[in-house]
Amino acid sequence: MIAPAVRFPLWGGTVDVAVTDAAALPDAERTARSVLAAVDRACSRFRPDSELARVERSGARQPVGAVLAALVDAALRIAEVTGGLVDPTVSVAALGYDRDIAALPADLPHRPVVRPAPGWGRVEWWPARRMLRVPPGVRLDLGATAKAWAADRAADTIAARYAVGALVSVAGDVAMAGPAPDGGWRVGVGDDHERPAPGDPVVTVGGGGLATSGTARRTWRRGGAVVHHIVDPRTGWSAGPVWRTVSVAAGRCVDANAASTAAVVRGADAPDWLTGARLPARLVAVDGTVRTVAGWPS
Numbered sequence: 001m002i003a004p005a006v007r008f009p010l011w012g013g014t015v016d017v018a019v020t021d022a023a024a025l026p027d028a029e030r031t032a033r034s035v036l037a038a039v040d041r042a043c044s045r046f047r048p049d050s051e052l053a054r055v056e057r058s059g060a061r062q063p064v065g066a067v068l069a070a071l072v073d074a075a076l077r078i079a080e081v082t083g084g085l086v087d088p089t090v091s092v093a094a095l096g097y098d099r100d101i102a103a104l105p106a107d108l109p110h111r112p113v114v115r116p117a118p119g120w121g122r123v124e125w126w127p128a129r130r131m132l133r134v135p136p137g138v139r140l141d142l143g144a145t146a147k148a149w150a151a152d153r154a155a156d157t158i159a160a161r162y163a164v165g166a167l168v169s170v171a172g173d174v175a176m177a178g179p180a181p182d183g184g185w186r187v188g189v190g191d192d193h194e195r196p197a198p199g200d201p202v203v204t205v206g207g208g209g210l211a212t213s214g215t216a217r218r219t220w221r222r223g224g225a226v227v228h229h230i231v232d233p234r235t236g237w238s239a240g241p242v243w244r245t246v247s248v249a250a251g252r253c254v255d256a257n258a259a260s261t262a263a264v265v266r267g268a269d270a271p272d273w274l275t276g277a278r279l280p281a282r283l284v285a286v287d288g289t290v291r292t293v294a295g296w297p298s
Contacts, residue, residue, distance in 0.1 A: 209253030
């Protein structure tokens with residue numbers, strides 16, 4: 001069964017919304033757009049009027065809304081469980097990614113001076129009271145988790161509100177909720193979720209989350225060097241050239257994204273780490289060699 005679906009551009013990529021009942025698709029699209037707009041207002045680093053930007057400018061403890069609170073909770077939890085390899089205090093802006101990817105110059109002059117991330121432990125967060133302080137000199141970039149969290153939230157909301165099975169993909173991070181269509185959801189996996197290449201695998205998934213992190217897209221040049229958006233918090237520079245893409249399946253898209261991003265940063269020992277965590281994954285090395293672990297279908 002091919003589920004009714006719609007696609008629209010957002011955040012330098014595309015969003016796909018699919019449901020098991022065609023009649024619910026217009027409402028599902030509106031719901032997804034509403035969820036994504038709320039996330040953008042809460043934490044966009046390209047909007048000076050975002051709630052997070054307001055908190056950072058203040059330098060003081062500030063109350064935050066429910067969406068930003070959930071995003072901060074998710075980001076700090078993921079930083080902890082990945083041992084700091086997915087850290088919301090990394091700075092892709094220091095590498096030149098300070099605007100929408102489509103607006104970046106082809107080659108930014110000068111190689112930047114980069115430093116290790118300040119560290120997620122410096123973020124002051126009181127979850128019970130929804131109070132947040134970002135100390136001076138620290139900036140929060142929730143992008144590594146926000147789009148996956150948004151996919152989870154949108155899929156959950158659509159499934160519950162309209163009593164349908166729902167799939168929401170945000171820039172290739174896929175969340176599924178409610179009953180799957182007959183035969184399951186068919187999801188393509190590759191370097192570019194917008195332009196699948198011949199031979200890219202398609203997997204059948206019954207639910208949960210599926211995320212792909214990679215270094216083939218969202219790249220630019222800085223001082224003659226090719227850089228990408230996955231930053232190693234330990235160095236402040238783009239993660240080393242070991243994996244071109246890593247795809248991970250998990251119970252939630254936000255957890256799949258955390259694992260796929262951490263695997264790119266971990267480098268050569270990522271397969272053993274994913275196997276130990278029992279997370280099915282497909283890893284593609286920079287030379288095109290493919291490795292699967294923990295039950296990823298062959």
